Amino acid sequence: MSKAATFLNSQVGRKIATGVTGFGLVLFIIVHLLGNLAYFAGAEAINTYSHTLHQLGPLLWIVRLGLLLFFVYHAWLGISIWLERRKARPDKYEMYASRGGASRQSWSSSSMILTGILLLLFVITHLNTFAFHDFEKAIHGGVEMHDVHARLSEVFAQPIYTIYYVVIMVLLGMHLRHGVWSAFQSLGWMSSKTNPIIYSIAFVLALIIAAGFIGLPLSIYFELV
Amino acid sequence: MSDQTMTIHLKIWRQKDKNSPGKLVDYTVDDANPDMSFLELLDWLNERLMNEGREPVEFDHDCREGICGSCNLVLNGMAHGPMQGTAVCQLHMRKYKDGDTIVVEPWRARAFPHIKDLVVDRSALDRIMAAGGYISVNTGAPADANAIPINKYDADLAFDYAACIGCGACVAACPNSSASLFTGAKIAQLAHLPQGHPERKKRVVSMVDKMADEGFGDCSNYAECEAVCPAEISITSIAEMRREYFKALSEIE
Incomplete structure (x- = not known):
């Protein structure tokens, strides 16, 4: 095997790769969230934002x-x-419990595989709802572009889709609660001093991201914007 | 010694050998003393069993003062029982209440093949150590003490990591059965000492490889290992192992 393959297949390399890809995805999610917020500035803002990306x-x-x-x-x-x-561990324990204390076993860390798979399935439906959608056209400043604003308003007027989206964003928050902290640990950027600080920052970040994504559909559904 | 006695109900994993099925068997000790250690409670039970002509419960033990790493029991689902920073030999019955039930199981991991009852084979940990958890020194007269200056910060950290007694509780408690805390502690200890530097790259690569070869699982940063470690080794040792591995890229084949 090549050097890179050996590294990526080792237990440490797999964790480092999980952390690096995780950070990349978090960065994307933050940019995505900031883009979503353009909806609050009106149809022209979000449609132009989308149009600029496509250019x-x-x-x-x-x-x-x-x-x-x-x-x-x-x-x-x-x-x-x-x-x-x-x-x-082919033979399971008859009884298993976390000791607590320094343990980071929690509803977040223990459900990473579940929240992860649900997020994977969500992304497929999400691309189908938005990215692959045949958008209506809107004209801003004489330029024809996709009417993303109208599509968002239409989708989040539906109670089922709105609930589905909100639930998934809660799961995203749960995934990031362990994921962000864990990525720092996986990349070795951790000392006994920084550990509690980063663990707290991860919680705040997960909360902000989940709340940010939940804010838009709820605002549309309850006609606050 | 306390004059009080207490009744303790035990559900102990009995298994004749690796190939036989095991199960939890109920025992009741109705005259346990609060000052007994948990291992002494098992001794007490075993004396009764032997007097009755029954097979005693096999369990590992040696120093019984919390430093050898021989004892390895999972009590009510927690490696070494409920006390933080305590090997099960140092757990005393006064921590329990009269009438409590305690489920007693062996370490469970593919890398620790079962031997009998509560005894498992932990030699996989020795083989990780043999893969690089040492420093090579020339034979001859011992080197002068204090000949190599080591700053206080690194000396203290190395000492914290060196506290590992090799019991394997980290593996037993880990949902993934990972040996990262055990391996990380040794790598981090030697990485902080000048004596460890000549072989540091080779060491981390071969010890990390060995960990996977022996059948231990991946680490998912649950930190349950730190919570159960009788030597209270921090998962920062695992972070250090990852840094060392990254720095050793040139040694990877």
């Missing part, structure tokens, strides 16, 4: 391809670590 041409495709690779690789690593775990 990037090849650069946009490079980012999309990179994102797809990160996403698939991150999911594959998570699933393979989970499968490995089942092999590593």
Whole structure:
């Protein structure tokens, strides 16, 4: 095997790769969230934002391809670590409990595989709802562009989709609560001093991201914007 | 010694050998003393069993003062029982209430093959150590003490990591059965000492490889290992192992 393959297949390399791809996806999510907030500034703002992204041409495709690779690789690593775990303890404990204290076992860390798989399925439906949608056209400043504003308003007027989206964003918050802290630990950026600080920052970040994504659909559904 | 006695109900994993099925068997000790250690409670039970001509419960033990790493029991689902920073030999019955039920199981992991009852084979940990958890020194007269200056910060950290007694509780408690805390502690200890530097790259690569070869699982940063470690080793040792591995890229084949 080549050096890179050996590294990526080692237990440490797999964690480092999970952390790096995780950070990349978090960065994307933050940019995505900031983009969503343009809805609050009105139809012209969000439609122009979307139009500007599409004008990037090849650069946009490079980012999309990179994102797809990160996403698939991150999911594959998570699933393979989970499968490995089942092999590593063929005989289960009759009784198992967390000691608490320094333990980071929680509703967030213990459900990473579940929240991860649900997020994976969500992304597929989400791309179908928005990215692959045949948008109506809107004209702003004499330029014809996709009417993203109208599509958002239409989708989040539906109670079922709104509930589905809100639930998934709560799961995203749960995934990030352990994921962000864990990525720092996986990349070795951790000392006994920084550990509690980063653990707290991860919680705040997860909360802000989940609340940010939940804010838009609820605002549309309850006609606050 | 306390004059009081207490009744303790035990559900102990009994298994004749690796190939036989095991199960939890109920025992009741109705005259346990609060000053007994948990292992002494098992001794007490075993004396009764032997007097009755029954097979005693096999369990690992040696120093019984919390430093050898031999004892390895999972009590009510927690490696070494409920006390923080305590090996199960140092757990005393006064921590329990009269009438309590305690489920007693062996370490469970593919890398720790079962031997009998509560005894498992932990030699996989020795083999990780043999893969690089040492420093090579020339034979001859011992080196002068204090000949190599080491700053206080690194000396203290190395000492904290060196506290590992190799019991394997980290593996037993880990939902993934990972040996990262055990391996990380040794790598981090030697990484902080000048004596460890000549072999540091080779060490981390071969010890990390060995960990996977022996069948231990991946780490998912649950930190349950730190919570159960009788030597209270921090998961920062695992972060250090990852840094060391990254720095050792040139040594990877």
